[in-house]
Amino acid sequence: MVRRAIERHVGTVTSATAVDGGQNNDLAAVVHGGVSGPVFVKAVRGTSRPMRWLRNEITAGMLADGIAPAVIFSEEVEADDLWLIVGFEYLPGRPADLTPGSVDLAVVGRTLDRISALPAPGIRGLHARWTVPDWWSRVRDAAPDVAAGWDVERMDRWTALAPAAVEGDRLAHTDLHADQFILGPDGAVHVIDWGWPAAAAPWVDTAFLVIRLIDAGHSPAAAEAWAAQRPGWTPDDDALTAFAAFVAGLWTYRAVTDGAAGPWVRAARDYAAWRAGVAVS
Template sequence: MITASGVRIGWAGLPRDVQYAVESILGGTVVEAVSQAGGFSPGTADRVRIADGRRAFVKAVSTAQNAHSPNMHRREARITAAMPSWAPVPELLGCHDDGTWVALVLQDIDGRQPSTPWLADELRLVLDVLDEFATRATPSPLPGLATAADTLAEEFGGWRRIANDPPDNLRPWAARHLDELCALADRGLAALAGDTLVHADLRADNLLLSADGAVTVVDWPAACRGPRWLDSLLLLLNVRLHGGHDTHQLLTEQAAAHDAPLDDLLAVLVALAGFFTDSARRPPPPGLPTLRAFQRAHADAILSWLREEDSL
């Protein structure tokens, strides 16, 4: 299984002035830093401990690692700082931004990522938390966010780009159904209407489970306003990717739970398959060598799912 991973630097690889800035936010000297796996940022992702025993999570990146990553950190800092107190989100303790390096200092959550393949009890726990969050986050407590339709409009045009320039390795099933896939992707974009605050990048490595049963959702730069079922649907894609569950039953349950047309959820999956198929044929961006293989795995997972659903 291809996992989400960038080429990490660690705490020791940060410029000393960035380290000083983080320590100023923390109010103490960092004496231990443990790099964390998962995620696609090519910067740091360290659980740190300062001399008096207090802990934090630090993520930092510069344009030298990836040209787009600093802006994503800036956006994540703004969104996290604006979150309501009831949201299952780490507290932003501070942010350093010198124009080149951006460092976020966040509450360190005592938890672990869900097991993959997903365990049934952990999946149910997370789906329940997402449902509760969607209820409280409608209307969005961050009303200035872009809509999911505006945010994902380009990505959801993947099948049309493929139709205009088909790759040699396009899956035969997709090649036979290109016209229908393009039409369904358009429906998927229209289905993104809604005013729920959504994470829009939900997968196992963006979740932490604590021993007391608490669920924390991390990494919010993609947050936007969309349908209340979007994060649950993205989670089911992660479940499908790792295998071991009846995703048809789960999808049907989520459509019914959110009183949403099943065909709308399937249309969004079609559009996502187009995005992943189109993106996977591009060269990998700097610092993210596994991204394209990760996207190809997602495309294959969705296409096999759609064939089973007989949605075309």
């Protein structure tokens, strides 16, 4: 059924190669054959958050034209359940290298500049999603050892300021990291996986990249110095501290409650500690 839907749009499929990292989809594969060359196909079964996220990727393909993968086709199919099937342009390339001294940092910065200049009509504001003011208290309740050494009440006060700090009307990806940048052999750069776009202040995506730069080996000061070269980098110190406190609290809570852990969580805490002047071992 899914194959037939795909072939209605691209012609006869001769082979398909599964793509790693498609955990939010029931199908993620590069489909070969047909009349248009390889196509990257994602499909989700059943009305759910992953289906909403896939719809968001369709929207982003229009709002971030030339940056997000172009949408070749999308179709809903009713069989044993509702399926959403989306075909994206296939983008060969490699992820970005964010380590200190990498030549990729310049092109990543220019890509951020392009995204931060885009409007976000009809996209929900990040400030409306960031409604929890006490992530740090929740971390302490769930894992007291992880919160040890932090002034939880102070971090919650910073966290509560984050929604107002990030409010804006520019398009934000909100989940940028090295693997989301595809650097093509022809020099083209694209950004993939637009499942969580938001309207936000123009500096927000760059602030998310600051955390990833720290994870890649930059000091917090060096990461912010890199960010300060971006024309959309307009936050004041309080806005950045509120952002860092919110993200570190949120990511840490997810890590201790559902196992969504990774080195980026530690990097987020390191950034929040540096911003808030906290000495944590």
